[in-house]
Amino acid sequence: MANALNFTMGGLLEDIARRFPDNDALVYPDRGLRYSYRQFDALTDRVAKGLLKLGVGKGDHVAIWATNVPEWVVLMFATGKIGAVLVTVNTSYKSAELEYILEQSDATTLFLVQGFKDTDYVATVGEVIPELQTSQPGKLDSKKLPFLKNLVFLGGGAPAGMLAYDEIERLGAQVADAELAAAKAALEPHEVINMQYTSGTTGFPKGVMLTHHNIINNGFNIGECMKFTEKDRLCIPVPFFHCFGCVLGVLACVTHGSAMVPVETFNPEAVLKTVEAEKCTAVHGVPTMFIAELEHPAFRKYDLSTLRSGIMAGSPCPIEVMKRVIRDMNCSEITIAYGQTESSPVITQTRTDDPIELRVATVGRALPDVEVKIVDIETGASLPPGKQGELCTRGYLVMKGYYKLPEETARAIDAEGWLHTGDLAVMDENGYCKITGRIKNMIIRGGENIYPREIEEFLYSHPKVSDVQVYGVPDRKYGEQVMAAVKLKEGDSCTEQEIKDFCRGRIANYKIPYYVKFVDEYPMTASGKIQKFKLREMAIQELHLEEAAALETA
Known part of the structure; x- marks a missing residue:
């Protein structure tokens, strides 16, 4: 890769904080919270030290079950600085799914908020881990989850058996700078740093292991396709637990010194309000989110004139919706991206200067340094333009594998390094792809x-x-x-x-x-x-x- 960024997560943030120290890094207008890149880098250092004091180190698995709260982004980089693997938990999960993921991932630590929608996370954790009530914070001994030791509550007043998040920073004060520096120096960009669970045809979610190198370079190229610079401000209403939030959102911004402006839980008016208040230049969303924004009764009262770009992805994008976003939301340079968690996640993306018909009717062409081919489902032979087959990809973006599932990994990635997506697609002579269906009925x-x-x-x-x-x-x-x-x-x-x-x-x-x-x-x-x-x-x-x-x- 000619233009690869060869950073760890910590190295990337330090580099950007040096180059754009006073730029907004993370902004939550409704919380009155605003960190510059200098402040954000320093904060993640303090939290990284707290994690070390808690006994979390390189290779340990740290799960997070939370909406788009500020601590989520802080932990993404704090764990990255010490080489702990962030395990992202879907905010909609219930008890059986949570238990499966905590067990399968060998998580040692779980960060959680009070709850989301109709699920009380604290009560759910109590169901899964009955020993929590009588255990000392940091000393959990669970029969079902032998690896899990720490539960950390993101909010005021920690429930029984849990540590309060504020304690983490306080613990960090007891750790010398040299200890953090040594932890950072022991890391290498091709090590696993992020684990996201994606269901499979086997019926159980699989932990996709992604490296610093995978997600930083994917985030950088995604931002490049949107022509991001340090002057951009991205409204992020898509969840962080998906690659859409943490790679297309967080890392597309951080690799360019752009501002991240998250919306904690999706609400169409909150997105419109945030874009206007923070003069956002880009906004992300799945088609249903864009539809909800366009159809909101108060849509016309918000000033969206600063918008320019963003990404619509996550599910097939209706052409008419795309046209309305360009016309009515001022997103003249909106892009479509396609991919899957196993590919960090984006494989193809439209470019801001593509003609409108390509931007509304295709999922774009391969990102830089990414190979894409369409193969015959029966024979595996490469197909010419215009023929439907399975889309396969190869390059820096392909995952390390599925955690503890070598046979599943071998089924997904062939001997030549091609990731088989399971998606049916047609590619034209210029490399632009249309997704036409799914082999496995997802x-x-x-x-x-x-x-x-x-x-x-x-x-x-x-x-x-x-x-x-x-x-x-x-x-x-x-x-x-x-x-x-x-x-x-x-x-x-x-x-x-x-x-x-x-x-x-x-x-x-x-x-x-x-x-x-x-x-x-x-x-x-x-x-x-x-x-x-x-x-x-x-x-x-x-x-x-x-x-x-x-x-x-x-």
């Missing part, structure tokens, strides 16, 4: 990836369910909704509500089937394979979703 609902197998496995545990098939059906607002075709056990009866109630509180709300249909049989191939695409076609007719199905996306 559902993308409002930017959330949902894997049918995971929900199917869960619904099989219902006492009345004999068989279940989960698939996506078109939806105007979210792109897709989850539908379940359920076969009941002989002699049992059940209602749609009963199935939904069984899911509530046990799996994330966005995974709960929106539609439930009871069936006696499934459409099959001659060899006995269930045809989910036929179930989808039937649902489109029965539920009159033809209009949603016809929406054109890139």
Whole structure:
């Protein structure tokens, strides 16, 4: 790579703080919080020292279960400075999902907020870790989670068994500068620094291991595609636990000395207000977010004249929405990005100066130093332009692998280093790609990836369910909704509500089937394979979703 940034996370932040010390780094207008890059660098040093004092060191796994609070960004760099691996936890998760991730990731430390939407995180942690009530902060001894020692509460007044976040900085005061310097010096850019969980066809989430080098260079190239400089100010309403928030958001900014202006939990008016108040030049979002902003009754009253760019991604982008964002939000240089967690995450992106038809109808071309090819699903042979096949990518962006899952890793990355995305695409002669479908029937609902197998496995545990098939059906607002075709056990009866109630509180709300249909049989191939695409076609007719199905996306 000719232009690779060869930094660790700490090295990157120190370099930017030297070059743009007085630039805004992190701004939360509603909290009255504003850190310059100099202040932000110093703060992350203090928190990094506190982590060392807590016993967290290189290679340890630190989980964070929180909305877009300031501490999230601080911890991303504080863990990065000492080589601890940040494990990001989806804010919508419930008890079973949290327990699985804490166990599978071998997390030693968990940072958490009080809760989000209808989930009380503190109560949920209490369910998963009953020993917490009677344990001393920092000395947890959990039968189910033997690695987990520290729970740190992001908020005032720590619950039983937890340490308050403020304590971390105070602990850091007891650590010498030389100790932090030694920890930083022991790091290398190709070491794993970030672990994000992505579900798979196996039905259980897999920990994608990403290095300093993976995410810093991906963030830098993403920012380059938006023509970012130290004068840009990005409104970030997408969640940090996704690569969309922490790479396309945080790292696209930090690699350019730009200002990060997060929105803690998405609210369309909060985004409009933030853009106006902070004169943001760019804004990110999944299509549903942009739709909610454009359709907000107060949309016209906000001044969005400073906007120029940003990214729409996370799920297929309706062409009409893209045009409205360009026209009505002043985002004349908005871009579309495509990728997946396993590729740090962006593989292709449109450029600010691409003609409008390419910017609304494709997901762009490969980022610099990234190879992309389309291969035949049956033979694996490379296909010429205009032919549909599986999109594969190779380069600095490919993950180290899935944590503790070598066979899964070998299935995803072939012997020549190509990552197989599982997505169907067509590439034109200039390298611009259109995503045309998914080999494995993944559902993308409002930017959330949902894997049918995971929900199917869960619904099989219902006492009345004999068989279940989960698939996506078109939806105007979210792109897709989850539908379940359920076969009941002989002699049992059940209602749609009963199935939904069984899911509530046990799996994330966005995974709960929106539609439930009871069936006696499934459409099959001659060899006995269930045809989910036929179930989808039937649902489109029965539920009159033809209009949603016809929406054109890139």
